[in-house]
Amino acid sequence: MLADDDFLRDVEEAPAGALHLWWVGQSGFLVKVEGHYLLFDPYLSDSLTAKYEGTEIPHVRMTRRVVDPVRLDFVDVVTSSHGHTDHLDAETLRPLRPRALVCPIGVRELAAERAGVDPHGVGVDERIDVAGFRFMAVHADHESEGGAVGFVVDCGPWTLYHSGDTTAYAGLGERLRSFAPDVAILPINGNLGNMDGRDAARVAKKAQAELAVPCHFEMFEFNTASPDEFVAECATLCQPYRVLRAGERLTLTPP
Ligand SMILES: [Zn+2]
Numbered sequence: 001m002l003a004d005d006d007f008l009r010d011v012e013e014a015p016a017g018a019l020h021l022w023w024v025g026q027s028g029f030l031v032k033v034e035g036h037y038l039l040f041d042p043y044l045s046d047s048l049t050a051k052y053e054g055t056e057i058p059h060v061r062m063t064r065r066v067v068d069p070v071r072l073d074f075v076d077v078v079t080s081s082h083g084h085t086d087h088l089d090a091e092t093l094r095p096l097r098p099r100a101l102v103c104p105i106g107v108r109e110l111a112a113e114r115a116g117v118d119p120h121g122v123g124v125d126e127r128i129d130v131a132g133f134r135f136m137a138v139h140a141d142h143e144s145e146g147g148a149v150g151f152v153v154d155c156g157p158w159t160l161y162h163s164g165d166t167t168a169y170a171g172l173g174e175r176l177r178s179f180a181p182d183v184a185i186l187p188i189n190g191n192l193g194n195m196d197g198r199d200a201a202r203v204a205k206k207a208q209a210e211l212a213v214p215c216h217f218e219m220f221e222f223n224t225a226s227p228d229e230f231v232a233e234c235a236t237l238c239q240p241y242r243v244l245r246a247g248e249r250l251t252l253t254p255p
Contacts, residue, residue: 001063001064001066001245001246001247001248002022002066002247002248002249003064003065003066003067003246003247004066004067004068006247007022007066007067007247008067008071010022010249011030011032014032014249014251016034016035017253017254018251018252018253018254019031019032019033019155019156019158019182019251019252020032020033020249020250020251020252021160021183021213021249021250021251021252022066022244022247022248022249022250023213023215023244023245023246023247023248023250024039024042024044024066024067024246024247025043025044025063025065025066025218025219025246026041026043026086026087026215026216026219027040027041027043027081027086027087027162027164027165027185027187027215027216028040028041028042028043028044028066029041029162029185029215030072030075031153031155031160033155033156033158034156036076036131036132036133036155037074037075037076037077038075038076038077038078038079038131038133038153038155039072039075039077039078039079039096039098040078040079040081040151040162040185041079041080041081041086041087041088041162041164042069042072042078042089042092042093042096043085043086043087043089043092043219044065044066044067044068044069044072044089044092044096045065045069045089045091045092046061046065046091047085047089047090047091047092048085048086048089048220049061051085057222058221058222059220059222060220060221060222061219061220062218062219062220062221062224063218063219063246064246066246066247067247068095069092069093069095069096070095070096072096073096073097075096075098075099076099076100076130076131076132076133077098077099077100077101077102077130077131077133078093078096078098078100078101078102078115079101079102079103079135079151079162080101080102080103080107080111080115080119081103081104081140081148081149081150081151081162081163081164081165082103082104082107082140082142082144082146082147082148082149082164082165083107083110083111083144083145083146084144084165086219087164087165088103088107088110088111088114088115089114090113090114090115093114093115093116093117094114094115094116096115097116097117098115098117099131100117100120100130100131101115101117101119101120102119102120102122102128102130102135102151103119103120103121103122104121104122104123104124104137104146104147104148104149105121105122105123105147106121106145106146106147107119107121107145107146107147108121108146109146110145110146122135122137122149123137124137124138124139124147124149125137125138125139133153133154133155134153134154135151135152135153136151136152136153136179137149137150137151138150138151138152138161138172138175138176139169139172139175140163140164140165140166141166141167141169141172141193142164142165142166142167142193142194143193144165148164148165148166149164150162150163150164150166151164152176152179152181157254157255158182158183158252158254158255159179159180159181159182160181160182160183160185161176161179161181161183161184161185161207161209162185163184163185163186163187165187165192165193165194165216166187166193166194166195167193167194167195167199168195168199168200168202168203172203172206172207173202173203173204173205173206173207174206174207176203176206176207176209177206177207177208180208181207181209181210182209182210182211182252182255183209183210183211183212183213183250183252184203184204184207184209184211184212184213185213185214185215186200186203186204186212186213186214186215187200187214187215187216187217188200188214188215188216188217188225188227188229188230189216189217189223189224189225190225191223191225192223194216196225196229197214197225197226197227197228197229197230197231197233198229198230198232198233200212200214200230200233201230201233201234201236201237201239201241202233202237204234204239204241205237205239209239210240210255211240211241211242211250211252212230212234212239212240212241212242213241213242213243213244213250214227214230214241214243218246227243230243231243
């Protein structure tokens with residue numbers, strides 16, 4: 001896996017004329033497009049490992065941290081899909097000091113507290129333009145105070161869907177299809193209010209996503225899943241997919 005200096009070199013050298021996407025662990029993805037940077041749901045600390053140490057649910061990390069958030073000061077906008085710490089982490093956001101933060105409207109106060117910035121709150125089915133990216137909040141079915149959303153983001157000619165945490169609720173795939181996503185990023189842990197790999201493949205297929213990318217695994221030992229089921233279902237459905245490792249880059253050429 002790429003990390004630290006090697007990771008940042010890869011980010012810096014990734015050329016214009018394409019969209020680049022790196023998995024930075026759990027639901028965290030860094031996007032680079034034409035010199036603009038977007039960071040989805042970063043969790044780049046050990047805050048949960050520390051919080052749950054000695055409890056019945058120790059959060060033992062499986063993958064090392066990709067990069068120190070203090071080194072991501074070039075990012076133009078950060079998202080938080082909901083208020084759970086693996087998606088809204090003070091120990092990531094405080095050092096990162098986001099120039100802009102987009103979150104569900106009901107999470108604004110918590111996000112302001114954890115990130116130390118004034119966030120842009122978005123309601124479900126609302127749009128907002130921030131830092132050259134257009135965000136559309138899509139309902140997420142996930143128990144979390146203040147609500148949970150996914151984001152469909154227009155990045156130049158590309159459209160990405162980042163689900164946040166959600167089940168594969170009825171109508172999600174059809175809703176996404178109207179946005180013609182180039183990439184659908186979906187959880188596969190099948191636990192704690194998230195869909196499993198098979199459902200993630202099915203949602204991507206229903207959404208007619210050009211590419212499905214799994215996430216929310218290989219972060220904590222107690223809450224992970226092998227991507228095998230996701231891969232097998234994608235193969236059955238003829239759904240194109242790509243399984244990234246932490247720190248790895250995916251590059252999309254213009255659609
Ligand atoms: Zn989560």
